[in-house]
Amino acid sequence: MCGIVGFVDKTVLDKKPVIENMMEMIKHRGPNSSGEYINDQMALGFRRLSIIDLKGGTQPIYNEDRSRVIIFNGEIYNYASIRKDLIAAGHIFTTHSDTEVLLHGYEEYGIEGLLKKIRGMFAFLIWDDNNKTLYGARDFFGIKPMYYYKDGDTFMVGSEIKAFLKHPNFKKELNKKALKPYLTFQYSGLDETFFKNVYRIPEGHYFTYHDGDLNIKKYWDMEFKANSLSLNETIDAIDKSIQESVEAHRISDVPVGSLLSSGVDSSYITSLLRPEHTYSIGFDDKKYHEGTAAKELADKLGLDNTSDVVTAQEAFDNFPLIQYHLDEPDGNPSCVPLYFLTKLASKDVTVILSGEGADELFAGYADYGFHSKSHVIRAFSDGLRHLPKGVKTKLAHGLKKMPNFHGRLQLYTATAPAEEFFIGQAKIFAESESDKLLQPAYQNSEPVHDVVMDKYKRVRSYKDDVKKMQYLDLHQFMAGDILLKADKLSMANSMELRVPFLDKEVAKVAAGIPTKYLLNSKDSKYAMREAANRHLPNEWASRPKLGFPVPVAAWLRTEKFYKEVRNLFAQDWAKEFFDQDAILKLIDDNYAGKIDGRRKVWVIYTFLVWYKVFFIDDTIPQFIPDPAKNTQPVVATVAAD
Structure with missing residues (x-):
């Protein structure tokens, strides 16, 4: 696990200080060592977090005649078997690292052939001096980030945008088109990031x-x-694939732990990993503490559990630091507990396993059609899914016009085409609302409809709308929220976060599961929950999904923090983006209890914090402890049965 950065730029004659400054900006991704490769055309830089082949895995790594070189961020879980094949083919290895397997694999199979063989999470760069070409790849799901910047003769690529800031030819400009869709999605929803001319290499x-x-x-x-x-065959296949994935993801030469919440994922x-250490987080608001349920499960499994509490004060004090590490504004409140959770775990372990990806692969979100607790309504809506498309659409349009009643949303989402109502798991501001808040220069952007339709067009042949929603x-x-914050906020604490659900072999199983086994009158993620129940205490896998509950509502109605947020909204420079009277009214009305505007306030607040960090302040935020907090985490040690 590392940070990588590189650039091709003939106009920079002395490349060494430039690449070193860029590497320094992502030192948190790899505090153990660094390395670089420089020629007259380009430079590669690498920061290492040592996990596999602790002594021999230093990068860059070269092939036998040093005509090809690689830097790599991630883990290849089937590297050992590929290494054997490459040795048999005559390749000579100087390390036992998965990095060198990628390089020789490129030589033997070509870039596409290599990508078909490997299993893991990755972002890597290979410079081939024979044909003067730079190759780069990002993993199947986008677990590891990779950005690029191209302007004239300058090309940069790397793990984090902040590294680009140190290149003399990087022009730091705000992408004005990013703000409007962000207000809807709560994260950067376009291919071009919040930094003009900086794009993501797409997943896969x-x-x-x-x-x-x-x-x-x-x-x-x-x-x-x-x-x-x-x-039953489906449940067997799910359980087998996830067991094998967890086994592959435990490969490490350093300690491996697990993040543990109250949910099934x-x-x-x-329950499969059975690590020495598990970690949980909560807040000083007692309604938002998952540590209690996590400790209960750890006790039942005979595992140690370490938990901590995030105070409102340290959440606000360190929110600029969190947004700094994310590179782009992310208004998902779960960023706060995730940062503190990985910070807690980093005291003991370097690698942590987590449950991201299960909801997308196994249909766990309520928005896929699980809006009612009534078994009767769920069963009825399941039946409606099997109606002819034309009949369903007509019925959905009728339901949409009806006065609201219990179960209406459940029935509507079971019959309406996904393209008509579903834009993903977040919808904070409608675009018409955004237009009323934004200054004219920020209203002109790609419509949200066009953003999501680009994905829907790829699955236009699908007859199953749940599958369309999963794909989106x-x-x-x-790709734009869940995995980016998982990577950035774990690496902020120099930790490798692994996601066993997002394995291409697990994905093969998930891709073939009929929707009726995933989403039905009994539960969401039904077949996966049944597989999990084989390893968990009775009915534990049927617990409802909570995500990372965060007390944003309470914070914004606490005078101290309301004033802090309001003060940011009132800054003169905020007028550049927003109708200031309108956003001040929004936060005031929320504080007074006239509306529940917590998510809207939080998304605006997040953007302003992020903008202040990158475009106004001239310093990198530092961690600020809460002096009033008991700093000792709670460690529960249980003797195994």
């Missing part, structure tokens, strides 16, 4: 850069196609 894609030309190509995508397995992973979330919400 690789690029080549040669003689000034950049070419990006897709090599993998999720394809849902229902199989004919029975329910992390509980399932923890995989490429929009998960």
Whole structure:
């Protein structure tokens, strides 16, 4: 696990100080060591967090004649078997690292052939001096980040945008088109980031850069196609694939722990991993503490559990630091507990397993059609899903016009085409609301409809609307929010976070599961929960999804923090983006209890904090402890049965 950065720029004659300054900006991703490769055209820089082959895995790594070089961020879980094949083919290895397997694999199989063989999470760069070409690839789901910047003869690529700030030819400009869709999605929803001319290499894609030309190509995508397995066969297949994935993800030469919440996803992973350490987090508001349920499960499994409490004061004091590490504004409140949770775990372990991806692969979100607690309504809506498309659409349009009644939303989402109502797991501001708040210069952006339709067009042949929604979330919400914050906020604390659900072998199983085994009158993620119940205490896997509950509502109605947020809204420079009277009224009305505007306030607050960090302040935020807090985490040690 590392941080990588590189640039191709003939105009920079002395590349060494430039690449070193860029590497320093991502030192948190790899505090153990660094390395670089420089020639007259380009430079590669690497920061290492040592996990596999602690002594021999230092990068960059070269091939036998040093004509090819690689830097790599991530883990390849099947590298050992590929290494054997490469040795048999005559390749000579100087390390036992997965990095060197990638380099020789590129030589033997080519870039596309290599990508078909590997299993893992990755972002890597290979410079081939024979053809003067830079190759780069990002993993199947986008677990590891990779950004690029291209302007004239300057091309940069790396793990984090902040590294680009130290290149003399980087022009730091705000992408004005990013703000409006952000207000809807709560995260950066466009291909171009909040920094102008900085883009993401999409998940499941690789690029080549040669003689000034950049070419990006897709090599993998999720394809849902229902199989004919029975329910029991499906549960067997899920359990087998996840057990094998967890076993692969435990590979490490350093301690491995597990994040543990009250939900089924992390509980399932923890029950299979059985690590020495598990970690949980909560808040000083007692309604928002998952540590109690997590400790209960840890006790039942005979595992140690360490938990901590995040105070409102340290959440606000360190929110600028959190947004700094994210590179772009992310208004998902779960960023706060995730940062503190990985900070807690980093005291004991370097690698942590987590449950991201289960909801997208196994249909766990309520928005897929699980809006009612009534079994009768759920069963009825299940039946409606099987009606002819034209009949369903007509029925949905009728339901949409009806006065609200219990179960209406459940019935509507079961019958309406996904394209008509679903934009992903977050919808904070409607675009019409955004237009009333934003200054004219920030109203002109790609419509949210066009953003999501780009994904829907890829699955236009799907007859199952739940599968369409899953596909959209995989490429929009998960790639743009869930996985980016998981990577950035764990690496902020120099930790590697691994996600066993997001394994391409698990994905093969998930892609074939009929929706009726995932979402039905009994539960969401039904088949996966049944698989998890084989390893968890009775009915634990049926617990409702909570995510990371965060007391934003209470914070914004606490005078001290309301004033802090309001003061930011009242800054003169905020007028550049927003109708200041309108956003001040929003926060005042929320504080007075006239509206529940917590998420809208939080999303605006997040953007302003982020903008202040990157475009106004001239210092990197530092961690600020809460002096009034008891700093000792609670460690519960249980003797195994």
